[in-house]
Amino acid sequence: MKRRLRLATFNVNSVRSRLPVLERWLPEGGVDLLFLQETKAVDADFPVAAFEALGYGVRFCGEKSYNGVAVAARDGDALKNVSFGFGDGEEPGFPTRVVLTRFGDLTVLNTYVPQGKALDHPDYEVKKRFLERVRTIVEREAERPFAWVGDLNVAPTEIDVTNPANKKDHVCFHTDIRERFADTAEGLTDVLRTFRPEAGEYTFFDYRVKNALERNIGWRIDHILASPSLAERALDCFVERAPRGWERPSDHTPLVADFEL
Numbered sequence: 385m386k387r388r389l390r391l392a393t394f395n396v397n398s399v400r401s402r403l404p405v406l407e408r409w410l411p412e413g414g415v416d417l418l419f420l421q422e423t424k425a426v427d428a429d430f431p432v433a434a435f436e437a438l439g440y441g442v443r444f445c446g447e448k449s450y451n452g453v454a455v456a457a458r459d460g461d462a463l464k465n466v467s468f469g470f471g472d473g474e475e476p477g478f479p480t481r482v483v484l485t486r487f488g489d490l491t492v493l494n495t496y497v498p499q500g501k502a503l504d505h506p507d508y509e510v511k512k513r514f515l516e517r518v519r520t521i522v523e524r525e526a527e528r529p530f531a532w533v534g535d536l537n538v539a540p541t542e543i544d545v546t547n548p549a550n551k552k553d554h555v556c557f558h559t560d561i562r563e564r565f566a567d568t569a570e571g572l573t574d575v576l577r578t579f580r581p582e583a584g585e586y587t588f589f590d591y592r593v594k595n596a597l598e599r600n601i602g603w604r605i606d607h608i609l610a611s612p613s614l615a616e617r618a619l620d621c622f623v624e625r626a627p628r629g630w631e632r633p634s635d636h637t638p639l640v641a642d643f644e645l
Contacts (some may be wrong), residue, residue, distance in 0.1 A: 389645045393418045393494065393606055394533040395588075395636035399423040399446075399454065402634055403434050405627050410438050413624070415640065416458050417487070420444075421496035421535045423452030428567035430454070443483070444467075453479035453534075461581055462487040470517050471572065478514070484521070490614070490645060491530045493521055497537040500555035508555055511537070515568040526571050529614040529645070535636065536607050538565040540574070544604035556605055573615035575608045575641050576623070585623055588636050597628050608641045617643045 392415045396402040399420060410418070418440070421429070425446045431441040437444040441460050445468040446452030465486040469477035482494045493516060500508040507569050522532060539557050542548040576585060586602030593601050608621060621641040627638035 388512065389417065389490075389643045390415050390417070390640060391402065391420070391492070391533070391643065392638050392640045393419045393532065393533040393535075393607060393608060393625070394638040395421040395477070395496070395634060397422050397424070397634040397636065399425055400429070400431055400451070403431055403631060405630055407434070407438065407636070408630065409624070409627050410440070413638075413640070417462060417470050417485075417492065418456040419483075419485075419492065419494035420454040420456070421481075421494070423454050424449050425452060445479045445483065447480050447608060451494055453481060453483045455492075455494060455565065457487075459487075460559070470521075472517060472520065472614050474517065481514075488645070489529050491525050491528060493518070493525070493530070493532045493534075495532070495534040495536065497535065499537050500561070501596050503555060505555075508561075509557070512564055515564050519568045522568065522570075522572065522623060523573055526611040527613075529617070530611040530612065531575075531614055531641075532569065532572060532609045533639075534563070535605060537605050538562060539603050539605055540565060540607075544586075546586070546601045546603075548628060556603065569609050572609040572611060573618075573620075575610050575615065575621040576604075576639065578615070578618060580620045587623055587639050589628055592636050594620050597625070606636060606639045608639055610641075610643075614643065617645060619644055 440456040440458040444454035469479035498511040500511040587606035589596035590601040617640040624638040
């Protein structure tokens with residue numbers, strides 16, 4: 385029998401700092417699978433007990449003050465096949481930026497794509513290579529129900545940023561990186577755009593911009609992308625704006641999708 389599965393991605397910008405937000409949102413959010421980025425906690429300090437108190441098991445790989453990915457699930461079976469890093473033999477393996485979860489027929493790749501710093505910075509080349517390595521996974525998995533989710537640090541189109549003319553040389557919006565992102569995601573469906581094709585849908589609101597949420601000045605750099613066989617099962621997808629307005633929020637807000645599986 386088919387059932388609804390709610391999947392969410394959220395760059396928490398420190399999982400311990402964001403526990404009050406998670407404890408407020410998750411009990412009513414109905415999320416079955418939660419994919420986190422930028423947890424900023426070594427594994428010994430990850431707040432496992434807090435997630436268990438909310439009814440979630442959790443797997444994670446992190447480091448101090450930087451990076452870190454995790455997957456939390458209400459069904460323990462969803463955490464039986466979880467692997468961190470690209471696992472392709474190339475270094476760095478990025479275990480604190482990449483996690484692959486297999487749950488029944490569903491496979492989800494959760495990534496925290498490097499931001500890139502500047503177009504002439506070495507990290508920008510790392511970002512491009514990171515996307516190439518993701519493409520290998522997409523090609524391998526996309527014949528089955530598969531999703532690529534996370535903070536992907538690319539705004540794909542002009543409606544995904546406020547004032548795109550001012551961002552043409554930004555590492556998350558330059559034409560080159562948008563083209564590379566499109567190549568990486570070829571064959572996948574942007575699930576939010578299936579249900580919310582209009583402008584003004586953002587997932588990141590910079591702390592440095594005064595009243596960014598209220599003024600809707602943001603970026604859409606967090607994504608849920610689905611293979612054809614998963615996309616056809618999508619029921620809805622939306623940005624959960626409210627948590628960005630709560631006390632001590634992340635600069636990102638959750639992105640949520642429902643599927644019938």
